[in-house]
Each structure stands twice: as structure tokens, then as C-alpha cells.
Amino acid sequence: MSFGIAIGARVRKSPYFDKTIEDGVSAFSVYNHMYMPTSYGDAAAEYDRLINGVAMWDVAVERQVSLKGSDAEKLARYLTPRELGALNIGQGRYVPLCDHRGTLINDPVLLPLSEDECWLSIADSDVMLFARAIAAERGYNVSIHEPDVSPLAIQGPKAVEVVADLFGDWIRGLKYFGYRETTLNGIPLHVARSGWSKQGGYELYLTDGSRGGELWDLVKEAGKPYDIGPGTPNYIERLESGLVSYGADTDDFTNPYEIGLGKFVSLSREDDFIGKKALTQIHADGIKRQFVGYKIEGEPLSAGNQHKLPVKNNESHVGFVSASGWSPRVKSNIGVGLIEAAFSEPGTKVTIQTDTSDGDLTATISKLPFDIA
Amino acid sequence: MSFGIAIGARVRKSPYFDKTIEDGVSAFSVYNHMYMPTSYGDAAAEYDRLINGVAMWDVAVERQVSLKGSDAEKLARYLTPRELGALNIGQGRYVPLCDHRGTLINDPVLLPLSEDECWLSIADSDVMLFARAIAAERGYNVSIHEPDVSPLAIQGPKAVEVVADLFGDWIRGLKYFGYRETTLNGIPLHVARSGWSKQGGYELYLTDGSRGGELWDLVKEAGKPYDIGPGTPNYIERLESGLVSYGADTDDFTNPYEIGLGKFVSLSREDDFIGKKALTQIHADGIKRQFVGYKIEGEPLSAGNQHKLPVKNNESHVGFVSASGWSPRVKSNIGVGLIEAAFSEPGTKVTIQTDTSDGDLTATISKLPFDIA
DSSP states (O other): OOOEEOOSSSSBOOTTHHHHHHTTOOEEEEETTEEEEEEOSOHHHHHHHHHHSOEEEEOTTSOEEEEESTTHHHHHHHHOSSOOOSOOTTBOEEOOEEOTTSOEEEOOEEEEEETTEEEEEOOSSOHHHHHHHHHHHHTOOOEEEOOSOEEEEEESTTHHHHHHHHHOGGGGGOOTTBEEEEEETTEEEEEESOOSSSSOEEEEEESOGGGHHHHHHHHHHHHGGGTOEEEOSOHHHHHHHTOOOTTTTOOTTOOTTTTTOGGGOOTTOSSOOTTHHHHHHHHHHOOSEEEEEEEEOSSOOOSOOSSOEEEEETTEEEEEESEEEEETTTTEEEEEEEEEGGGOSTTOEEEEEOSSTTOEEEEEEEOSSOOOO | OOOEEOOSSSSBOOTTHHHHHHTTOOEEEEETTEEEEEEOSOHHHHHHHHHHSOEEEEOTTSOEEEEESTTHHHHHHHHOSSOOOSOOTTBOEEOOEEOTTSOEEEOOEEEEEETTEEEEEOOSSOHHHHHHHHHHHHTOOOEEEOOSOEEEEEESTTHHHHHHHHHOGGGGGOOTTBEEEEEETTEEEEEESOOSSSSOEEEEEESOGGGHHHHHHHHHHHHGGGTOEEEOSOHHHHHHHTOOOTTTTOOTTOOTTTTTOGGGOOTTOSSOOTTHHHHHHHHHHOOSEEEEEEEEOSSOOOSOOSSOEEEEETTEEEEEESEEEEETTTTEEEEEEEEEGGGOSTTOEEEEEOSSTTOEEEEEEEOSSOOOO
């Protein structure tokens, strides 16, 4: 199946949009009300670049929600179940967010910028609306808006060389989720050690959208000695690495414990946070489902199931596969998804009902990340 | 420019998804985290069906947010600046929603279902997250979720005949936004007199997603004598009719007064509602921008500007065009968008900076809806 995407002014465009077109983008999705490149037409080359070389990704869809004001930090702490301890400017933190029911509603990175401002670098849901409702109802002194910030990711084992050539060797000393404000040829940005892969890399948080084209060209030029090429958040690598994709892997009842984020929930925190009561109850009741890997038998599957695939034990529905495809490194079909806790032990056999002529396939539960063969 | 859309399990599929493919859908966008058909490849035929005949649209993306519990009505009243008076089961109401800053965050239809439940039939933003935050922080006794409800629109002057043939002549007596729960061949649904066009029509709110294919086929069969065919929310007709498209026409500073929805703001209400203080101030300060029509000179434009187009007076930026194209009925290029109040008077001349080889074009401000020639 192949369909076009409507391009118009309702869905927002990245500052790198025109450049991705010049570089041959072939497909988009929509994420945070913005076009997100998903393919440049050669999945094997894009995967290879990420695993063995270096790729540049337009991830401007990773929008920032700025919390600014004397209660910004107070709001950030109330929004997440994680115990943040001292916040350090220049060091980001992964902060799952829940609603009052204990359901995961986003899993951003928190970037403390100053005493009275931080950003939440979000996945695909309207965190800004949620945070504004909370702040206003609680009378917090904080203004919440989406600043002009558009990340460009440089990912893969050679990313560090490209970024060091651009900014200097200091970037090698950044810790994971560490970042620093700087400029490149006068273009304002933050360099962060981050990105949605386990292959290592950086994200350039451009803070002047009018200069996206310039930044794209500078990165492309600096990457030439390393054979840089365009790419997108990678469908197969994220499965291999067991990264959670909010919205794909989660539903309206997914709590952090189910999805492997229990370690970020601090029920022992003395201060209150959204979902504390519900999460305490969920924890006491025990986990009903768990996020697992599936090793799936059979001929190589084409990447990307169209629907969530039902997982069965005998004839009972016990879970689903949210994403699946052939992994060149695991040398097997693999997938991820939620399954009832009773079936989540690695080694357990289940049946996956594909939505293609592949029919029913046997799968074995695997820990995440997968072992690379 | 023509690009593919990534089809996968992260973005949700409508219960009519497979049927739209059978019927030749050629392009999608994403709306409320769900695929939305935007074209069947023949814009002229789709427009003609809507204006002169009858079309069926998959608008399952028009998701419902159910408010259920003893405080459901209290929450609904607090969420909207509109004075609702008595709510009547079976009669929907258009209820713009604002945040505490007075910015429009959605413009749903409210459907009261019972003493303790109503639905908000929403445009493209996560109203569910916002409503949950409000309800939880205020301690309201209400549960908020997205039910299994997927509207199928039947639009155009002959829609009434198709719907009467399916359900009986009682549907002719429904008032605008009126609805009734019923079944069709055992398929549960609500029939509503509504739809995102001014050509008249109905929406079938299917309440069992597993029966979407059946419903699609029944409507298609019943529509045959009237030459029904597939369509989508229509880009040109909505311009002619001056319908607001939330997200396309609005930004993060758009208040209801600017966008022609001031009549739904009741500052004199005795009870409190979200944004009351901000809207009172905005009203006292006077409107800075206004939603207007543009009659644009020059050769017929291809429908659909890619970006919001800047509107200039001499060299000053004074507004933008959010959507534009050739109208066969106005017999002119037309557009809609926000412009500074000083330039909003019908007849005012401005310059529109297109993003194509059409260059700068002269336009005249027009009232909405446009006069049909």
C-alpha cells in the first residue's frame, strides 16, 4: 500500500523541510502537528548509516514545551513521578509524565536552562495543554509556551567525529543528556548528547528556525568525510534497542511499570506529584502487562506492521505487537509490544496473528534490548 | 510536490480505513493521531458531489471525548465560555474551548447523552488530556475517556434523501446538531444532523468500530440512486463557506473574538469558566486581529498553499492566508486567514506573498461566507 500525504498549512513544517526535500525525502508522517520525515526511499542504506556510519535526521517534531517563571521547577517536579533531586543547568533528565490515573501521557527529556526556565523535549501529545491546565488551576507563577526550537539529530558511531569537527573536542566530554548553548557560524543552538537510537550521537537544538537551511548545509558539509547521509528515527534499530515509542507502544491504559519505566517512579517521594495515588495503587496491585521483545519465526517480514498485531496463547488474546520487522543484526524477525504478565518471561512461546499473507507465526518472548548476533 | 505517508501502527486507523482504500483514497493527513483521508484523486468530482449531489466521508478522526459522572455537566460548563442554558438530550451545541489565557484550544460539538454523560466531538488537539487535568485538579467526580465512536459523514444537497431512505423520514425533522440513537441492520449508531460543510448533511456516529465496513457498504448501497461517491472534508467548499479550521486558521494566540466566535463567549455568565478573566481583558482591550476572506486576483491558483502566506500592506506584514484556492462558485481565487483589525474592512486592498511562481498577488478583503456568483 502506498498513499500520498496532503501537504498544506494546517500541519506545520520543520525549518529543515525544504532541505529534506532536496535530499530526497520520500515519505512523512505527522508528529506533534508537524511533518516528520520517515523515509528517504532506501531503508537498508539508512539503517547501515546509523549502525556503521553517521546519519542526519530532521527531528524538529521533537517540540519543546518551555516552563518559565518562579514556579517552573515546582511545576516540573509536580508533572513527573521521577525524583529529580538537584537540577543542574546543562544536564537533561528523562522524565516520564503521567496523568492522575497513572497513565503515561508522554516521556520527554527535561532540560533545565536557568533558575526559572526549563524545557520539556516531548513525544507526540499535547503536553502544553496539559501543563497549562495544571499550572493555571494550581495558581502557579509560570508561563508555558512552545519556543522556536528545532532539533537536528546526528546519529551513529561516527556522529561524534562530525560534531567534534563542527564544535570542538569539548563535545566529547558531554555526558548523556548533557547539553551546552553555543553558536555555529552565528547560528544559535544547544548541542546535546542525545537522540532516539542506541548508536550514539548528538542533537543540535536550533533556536532560530529561520536558519534551518544553513545549519543543515553546515552539518552535511562537515559530515562529508564520514559519508554522512539523511535518515530518520529508525524503525528497526529502535526495535533492536528496545526503545519505547510513545503512542505506538502505549495506549490509554499504559502505566510506567508496564512499559519498563518503573525505575523512574518514586513512590517514596515526600512531595506530591500527578498520579502518585494511582501509581501507588497500581504498584500494590502488581503489574498486569509488560513490554517485551518478540523473536518471530518465518521468512523475513517486510518492516512495519500496518496494525497492532494480536498475540495469542492457544486461542486467547494475551497481548499485541506494536512494531515488527527483520533485524539484520539479530538475524531474525523481531518485534516489541505489551503482553499479559503471565506470558512475559523470556523463552515463552506465543502466536502472532499477522495482517498479511504471513498468517499466524510462532514467536518467543525476548528480553530488551535484543542480543545482537 | 508529492510524498508518501508512512502507514504503521503508531497512527490509528479508522474503522472505515480498508473501505476507503477499496474506494480509491489517494492521500491522507493525520488528525487526532489517526489517518484522515484527504483525497480520492479527483478534486473536481469530489467538489461537484458535495455541491450538487451527495458524498460520503470517513471522518472518524472527529474523536469523541466522553465526560461521564455526576460532575460531567459541571465540567462541560466550566470548559467552555459559552452560556449553555438547559442541556437537552438529543440536541448538540457548538462549544469553543479556551485555555486560561483565552486562547482557543479546540471547537467541539457538545452532545448531551444522559443526565451524567456527554461527548465532545473534537477538532485536532488533545482535549482529553486537558479535560482530565482540569477535572482531577478540581476534584470533580467525572471519568474522561475516548469511547469507540467513529463518525461517517454524508454531505451534500441529496444527503437527506440517502439518510431518509436508510432510517426513515423522521431524520428530516432533526434540527441542526440534533441527533438520535438508533441502529441500522443491528449496527449501533447515532444519526446527527451535522457535518463540516454548508451543503447540508448528516453524520452517523458509529458506536461499534468492528462494524465500520458494514456501515460503509450500507451507505454506499443506499446512495447509489443518488450517485453517491467518496469524498473528504472539502478544501474549497470550507473556504467559500468561511468555516474555521482549528489548527490551520488558528495559532497559539488566537482568541474566539478574532476568529468570529465571539458570540459564543458569555462574559456576563455568573459562574466561572476557563479563560473568563483573560477573555474579559481581551474584550476590554479590543480585538487586534480578525478572521477574514480574501478575494485574490490572478490566474486560478492550484488549491492548497503549502505554508501560511504572508499578507502585506506596503511592506508591512499585517496578516496571513491560512488556506486558498480557486472557487468555481465565487469564480475567483479565494482564501481565509487572520489580519490586523485595521485592515479587516471588506473592500480593503492588500498584497499576498505566495510561495509559488505566482509571486505577489493583490487581494481584496471579503466578508465570510463569500457571496456565490
